[in-house]
Amino acid sequence: MDFEHANALNQAIRLLSLRHRARAASLLAPLGLHTGQEALLLELDRTGPMIQAQLSEALGCEPPSVTLMTRKLEAGGHIRRTPAPSDKRASIVELTDSGKALVDQVKQLWCALAEETVGGPPAETVADLPGILKTLTDNVDTKRPTTQAAPARSSAVRSPTKTF
Amino acid sequence: MDFEHANALNQAIRLLSLRHRARAASLLAPLGLHTGQEALLLELDRTGPMIQAQLSEALGCEPPSVTLMTRKLEAGGHIRRTPAPSDKRASIVELTDSGKALVDQVKQLWCALAEETVGGPPAETVADLPGILKTLTDNVDTKRPTTQAAPARSSAVRSPTKTF
DNA sequence: CGACGATAGTTAAGCACATAACCAATGTGT
DNA sequence: ACACATTGGTTATGTGCTTAACTATCGTCG
Numbered sequence: 001m002d003f004e005h006a007n008a009l010n011q012a013i014r015l016l017s018l019r020h021r022a023r024a025a026s027l028l029a030p031l032g033l034h035t036g037q038e039a040l041l042l043e044l045d046r047t048g049p050m051i052q053a054q055l056s057e058a059l060g061c062e063p064p065s066v067t068l069m070t071r072k073l074e075a076g077g078h079i080r081r082t083p084a085p086s087d088k089r090a091s092i093v094e095l096t097d098s099g100k101a102l103v104d105q106v107k108q109l110w111c112a113l114a115e116e117t118v119g120g121p122p123a124e125t126v127a128d129l130p131g132i133l134k135t136l137t138d139n140v141d142t143k144r145p146t147t148q149a150a151p152a153r154s155s156a157v158r159s160p161t162k163t164f
Numbered sequence: 165m166d167f168e169h170a171n172a173l174n175q176a177i178r179l180l181s182l183r184h185r186a187r188a189a190s191l192l193a194p195l196g197l198h199t200g201q202e203a204l205l206l207e208l209d210r211t212g213p214m215i216q217a218q219l220s221e222a223l224g225c226e227p228p229s230v231t232l233m234t235r236k237l238e239a240g241g242h243i244r245r246t247p248a249p250s251d252k253r254a255s256i257v258e259l260t261d262s263g264k265a266l267v268d269q270v271k272q273l274w275c276a277l278a279e280e281t282v283g284g285p286p287a288e289t290v291a292d293l294p295g296i297l298k299t300l301t302d303n304v305d306t307k308r309p310t311t312q313a314a315p316a317r318s319s320a321v322r323s324p325t326k327t328f
Numbered sequence: 329c330g331a332c333g334a335t336a337g338t339t340a341a342g343c344a345c346a347t348a349a350c351c352a353a354t355g356t357g358t
Numbered sequence: 359a360c361a362c363a364t365t366g367g368t369t370a371t372g373t374g375c376t377t378a379a380c381t382a383t384c385g386t387c388g
Contacts, residue, residue: 001275064340067338088382090335251353254353
């Protein structure tokens with residue numbers, strides 16, 4: 001691949017990162033949330049109470065990051081951290097009522113952001129986008145030992161209808 | 165759009181951001197560069213000497229960011245900042261010889277990263293990827309007053325051949 | 329048992345970003 | 359000419375994220 005195309009791609013990814021993050025930040029700000037915290041809340045809502053190590057794995061970021069995020073979300077009253085009875089090292093984290101209420105708002109914002117993101121002309125390949133992006137991510141992910149790189153493309157993304 | 169799809173998309177973008185950035189960081193580290201600095205050097209190589217405000221615009225980040233980046237790159241000896249003769253506020257920044265040499269290495273890494281990113285199964289839509297990502301970026305970009313949102317998709321991305 | 333590697337979590341330091349506030353120079357209008 | 363908004367740049371502060379170094383607990387194995 002020549003440098004022109006390579007740069008176009010890398011730059012496109014970089015810019016999308018910046019803009020999508022910035023837009024998310026501006027949407028989340030009214031709720032008193034910062035970017036990244038919403039992922040934690042949503043994951044917690046999706047899977048239920050879990051340990052920080054599991055959160056770290058699910059969110060794809062390192063343990064120190066979840067330490068800081070959980071601390072701030074706890075200070076905000078949106079989550080609660082209680083020591084795990086079976087393992088004195090671990091602390092299980094769960095949504096508070098305030099957090100659950102917040103999640104509902106976040107979900108709406110999240111839908112709005114996604115619609116806004118894929119809005120416009122290309123309604124065709126839009127259904128494949130998560131799969132495509134996931135493939136790129138796996139390609140670039142060094143930690144994951146390349147498990148199921150190929151089948152990932154058509155795994156859980158194929159929705160019955162392309163209309164969404 | 166239901167929340168499932170929305171979350172799949174947003175999460176995919178978020179993860180791609182993290183991983184692509186992380187991979188870039190690990191590739192750039194041996195050269196003594198941090199993520200984001202390579203974009204500045206490449207832009208400088210592409211367009212020639214320019215003012216920080218122009219850099220800020222080209223890189224899509226805010227002036228304070230370029231202030232810090234330029235300062236560090238200058239400390240590293242890769243760029244040079246000289247006061248602009250026509251405008252006493254502005255300082256024009258340009259590549260040093262060391263910087264030019266570095267750019268060549270960065271270009272190679274950049275190609276490797278792009279190939280690695282799009283490597284694997286989906287060789288079909290790969291040519292459209294920059295355009296697709298740009299469309300998403302524009303959709304989400306708040307600063308740009310929605311100029312040419314629709315035509316952007318098929319503007320400068322259509323390469324004569326899809327093979328790359 | 330007791331030693332020892334793996335695991336859960338935290339702290340510290342560093343980077344790229346962002347916004348807000350500020351300074352200095354430019355340019356424009358009356 | 360002079361006031362004044364605009365623009366280029368910096369500083370201060372704060373966020374998410376990272377890696378490295380550290381503590382405390384858990385399991386396992388000799």
